Amino acid sequence: MTTPFLQIRGLRKTYDQVVAIDHVSLDIKQGEFMTFLGPSGSGKSTTLYIVAGFQEPTEGQVLLNGKSLLDVAPNQRNIGMVFQRYTLFPHLTVGENVAFPLRVRRRPEAEIKAKVDKMLELVHLGGYRDRLPGQMSGGQQQRVAIARALAYDPPLLLMDEPLSALDKKLREEIQFELRRIHQETGVTILYVTHDQEEALRLSDRIAVFSQGKIEQVGTGEELYERPTSRFVAGFIGNSNFLPVKVEKLGSGRARAVFPNGQAVEGDASAFASGSDGTLMVRPEQMRIRPGTAVGQELAVTVRDMTYLGDSMHFAVQTPWNQELAVRMAVRDGQGLCIGSSAVLEWDTQHGHVFA
């Protein structure tokens, strides 16, 4: 096997007593859009800043094309970076900001001019060369920052929550542009965000961070369909968590017993780690139908219902008084109203049990 493009090996960083990250390991392929997703304080920026060279790890190694990055000074790493705050140089025009890394590299004037034009075209800011950063909106400034970070064709682009200061509409617009820029340039991107929707929209793969560790790495679909921990299930998408006891039945079967004694049975592999814990089902994987429950069917009461245009949202109450969220197509919700009794169902493969 060839060596991975970027290898993060057992990174650990402590500040006095605080462990910022611990045992962070990850391989990133060339051209990949990799996102670090996690709540604030989970160690995403710390990991990114170690790759950039602004922080030194307490332990661990970072290899680019098999060579250690840690021995290289940040200004020699030839990495591009876009920051959370606006970091355009206020005294330089947009054009000079983009030219900055090229001037530092003492490139010939003609090459600089051509490259600046090309980069400003790339971020659709062709006519803004002579503006000062102070005369541009936040979204435009971040686009210039992207142009500046890519002007010297770095093999790796780091982005630390670059869109978090922008409003939702602008954020989505630039997310769209980022995808296009990623496709056009083929640059490898390490992207940090705490916004799961943004991560799903942009990334080839996502590394979910929690308390300084990577919980799970995978494509958005893998993380959503097959979360390996309760944290990942809760962080990506909406989810219902039902308290259960798991009993093995032999011959590859198992069952999850709810607090009221009722149970669902299924393939043992569907019950993942299979012990006492939590059964997670996505709201859109659950169904309710009017009527009273018979046998092992779960009886619920509709507590609330909301029309959302493309779907219907229900809040239902279980026999053990837990409120669950159910989302269904509008026509499937016919015949239900607040207060009515219903039967709750889902396909067993959509139930995930976590310890």
Place this chain on the structure above:
Amino acid sequence: MLLDYDRLGFWRWILVAIGVVVMLFLLLPILFIAALSFGDSQWLVFPPPGWTLQWYEQLLTDPVWLNSLFTSAKVAVIVTVLSVVLGLLAALGLARSKFFGKSALQAFFLTPMVLPVVVLAVALYAFFLKLGLTGTLTGFVIGHLIIALPFSIITIGNSLQSFDPALEDAAMICGAGPLEVKWRVTLPAIRLGMFAAAIFSFLISWDEVVLSIFMASPTLQTLPVLIWSTLRQDLTPVIAAASTLLVAFTIVLMLLASLLKKGTRS
């Protein structure tokens, strides 16, 4: 706001009146001196019976006055350069590092501002007498620098405060080495603060009289010292001319400083 100017009604006229009185109080002596410097009365009669430029002519042809003017300018320029450079280094150190006793050091840097100048002057005089620095250019420069430096540190420190260090990270990841980052990004971003520090430092040295009296020798004195010592011997309108020049130059620099302040805000 509670004390909105537009809502003060009758009271606002009282405010305006007080303002005018204070302004006259501050301005009249200066206007008075300026008028006398152009008056042709040897005895400083006011209002002047006629007008003349002869006092300026005397001032600018007398080698003693010219020398002191030159000394003042030389000291002020050297003090300005040193004050900005040292102020920048101190402000950078204070803004960018965390160490034990940082706030104590910060307070220490500012003591010359709160210490009575005359106390400082006596202490320096006694000290410089031992070192043989009184009556030398070095003595003047060090003395003025001690008074000017706190202003530089504060002014440059303030502009560093509004400078985001993330800009330096951005420049560094773009490929700039540590010195190049300072030169291409940090210094240009705080240049207005440095200009302001320079103007303040120059003015402080240019106007300084208490310390200078202690530092001066008969052969080396600054313009304010010469004005003061001449005043004690005889009352000639040349003093008025010298004072007017001093004030005029100060006003020009103050205007420059306020223009720069406007520049930072826009």
